[in-house]
Amino acid sequence: MNLIYGIKDKPGFGKTVLFALQQLLAIMAATIAVPAIVGHGLTASAALFGAGVGTFVYLVFTKSSSPVFLGSSFAFIGSMFSAFAGAETLGLAQAAGYWGLIIGALMAGVVYIIIALVVKFCGVKWIDRLMPPVIIGPTVA
Template sequence: MELIYGIKDRPSLGKVILFALQQLLAIMAATIAVPAIVGNGLSASAALFGAGVGTFVYLLFTKSSSPVFLGSSFAFIGSMFSAFGGAASVTVGYWGLIIGAVMAGLVYVIIAIIVKCCGVKWIDRLMPPVIIGPTVSIIGLSLSANAVSD
């Protein structure tokens, strides 16, 4: 697969505006949808605030070399439902969410350290496109019931 734009390439202003609008719509929909689907008092404004803070921290660590916005992930909806479903109260469910987020963050930090030390070729061998594609599809299909019911 060949990239359309290299890391140092800059699209024209018109394309930047179009790409930014596309990104805004996708991220806003996801960041607002996740709290709405999970419920239990989760706030879309808190999700947007957390996504914004996370994005600024990411940009500081990467020295703005990668134009990424960190938003809500649909991949964690199942575990978020479990945190509330298995909890004795909503407050305990929130603690489950916090502990789960910290643990997921630690896993990401460990993977980042491995990538920093060993590079990314091991990821391509461990998870080739033939694995990643179906995994993303399964996540989407598992959420289809929520899309229909909501």
């Protein structure tokens, strides 16, 4: 059984529906859970709106070459807690925590752009050496 799809390959209708359902459950769980865990007035509706806008911008820039949904990430929960804790520690309003989130997101975007430029000009072989499948597999799982 071949579990790898090429760029032009498409799974059958049944598998597509099953994959879509799995993806929907994963997306909704993260998009609802992250704002609920962080709190501080963050809402699932704002996360869904941001995910939708981010996905649209991504699809425009990549000319829809990769079917990706950009949603909430558990990877940033620690930094989100830190942004609000830093504001509270300094005696600042909750709005300062929101500014911390915005600035942090912008900085993460800058890092992503830098990595994208390095990949564009240097290729991906350095990534394969830095993070082989034996590392990436468990990380993604």
